[in-house]
Amino acid sequence: MTIGSSQVAEFLGPIQATNSLTTNMNPIKATGGNKGLPAYSFIGDTNTGMYLEGADELGLTAGGNVSLIIKASEVEANVNIVLDAANVQFDTSLTSGSSGTIIKIGSESSMTFGKCYALASGTWEETDPTDENFSKQLLGIALGTDANVDGMLTTGVFYDASHSFTVGEPLYLSTTTGTLTTTAPNTSGDLIRVVGYAIDANHIYFCPDNTWVILD
Numbered sequence: 001m002t003i004g005s006s007q008v009a010e011f012l013g014p015i016q017a018t019n020s021l022t023t024n025m026n027p028i029k030a031t032g033g034n035k036g037l038p039a040y041s042f043i044g045d046t047n048t049g050m051y052l053e054g055a056d057e058l059g060l061t062a063g064g065n066v067s068l069i070i071k072a073s074e075v076e077a078n079v080n081i082v083l084d085a086a087n088v089q090f091d092t093s094l095t096s097g098s099s100g101t102i103i104k105i106g107s108e109s110s111m112t113f114g115k116c117y118a119l120a121s122g123t124w125e126e127t128d129p130t131d132e133n134f135s136k137q138l139l140g141i142a143l144g145t146d147a148n149v150d151g152m153l154t155t156g157v158f159y160d161a162s163h164s165f166t167v168g169e170p171l172y173l174s175t176t177t178g179t180l181t182t183t184a185p186n187t188s189g190d191l192i193r194v195v196g197y198a199i200d201a202n203h204i205y206f207c208p209d210n211t212w213v214i215l216d
Contacts, residue, residue, distance in 0.1 A: 016043055035061040090157045092203055098143060100156010100206070106147045114160065115142050115178035116195070117152065124152065126178035132214060135173050135191045139208040157199070158206050165198035180204070190215050 033039030033051035038061050041049030053059035058070040069076040091099035108124040111117070117124040118137040124147050128134040141158050144150025165171060165182050173193055174181035184192050193212035199205050 018043065035059060035066050036064045090205075092157055092199065094157060094159040094203065096159050098141070098153045098156055098158045100158075101154050102143065102151035102156075103140070103154055104148050104151045106152070108147050111142045111145045111147065112178070113142055113144055113150075114158075116140070116173065116180060117142055117147075117178065127173045128175070128177045129173040129185045129191045129193070130175055130187070130189065132191050134177075135193060136212055139195060141206055153206055155207050156205070158204050159202060160204050161202050163198060163202070163204060165204065167198050167200055169198060170194045171196045171198065171204060186215070188215050 030039035033049075035051065036047050038047070038049035038051035038059070040051070041047070047064040048062045049060075051059045051061060053066070053069050056072050059066055060068040060070070065078075067077070067079045069078070106119050106122055106124050108117070111124060116127045117140055118127050118134045119140070120134055120137055124140070124142070125134050127139065138154065140147075140152030140154050142150070143153055165180075169182045171180045171182060171194065172184045173191070173195060174183075175185055175187075175190070180195060182198075191212050191214050193209055195208040196204050196206040
């Protein structure tokens with residue numbers, strides 16, 4: 001069967017190729033399908049393949065169960081991701097934003113992009129090492145003005161243009177609330193906690209330590 005480039009062929013049933021199928025038709029379109037009967041599947045395994053999950057969403061299914069949903073701005077995994085002799089690599093060439101682990105929880109009275117916050121009783125508050133109630137909790141760097149929408153970076157690389165920190169030196173919570181410093185607090189009652197390192201002139205690796213010291 002030969003179909004010209006200006007012609008349209010409509011198949012009312014499934015197309016099967018037991019060896020190989022070669023075509024110069026472009027594009028090839030299928031019905032949306034579903035997770036149990038994906039539009040593109042395999043002979044002998046018809047519930048594994050690719051289908052249309054929703055508008056602008058590509059679904060990958062295995063055994064009739066949704067494994068991945070590829071969206072315009074994110075990939076949603078519904079199964080465990082096992083790394084087999086592989087690594088997760090953070091992007092250290094960012095020109096904005098972050099590359100790492102983020103969470104979208106908690107509320108905030110106000111929030112500024114790039115500042116450091118502590119999750120105190122469910123609310124993100126600017127870090128303050130002079131008060132352990134705002135320095136020993138879960139920490140995050142704000143990626144916008146809304147924690148639930150923009151997210152909080154809890155571990156990873158953050159782009160901080162011309163930060164002036166010494167590369168390789170540890171970063172601490174600063175007594176200037178919501179900021180970081182290479183100088184550890186030194187007043188009685190201050191909480192000392194390493195929260196990351198400068199890795200070059202424009203990037204920091206944010207990795208808050210799970211331990212801290214309060215000065216006598």
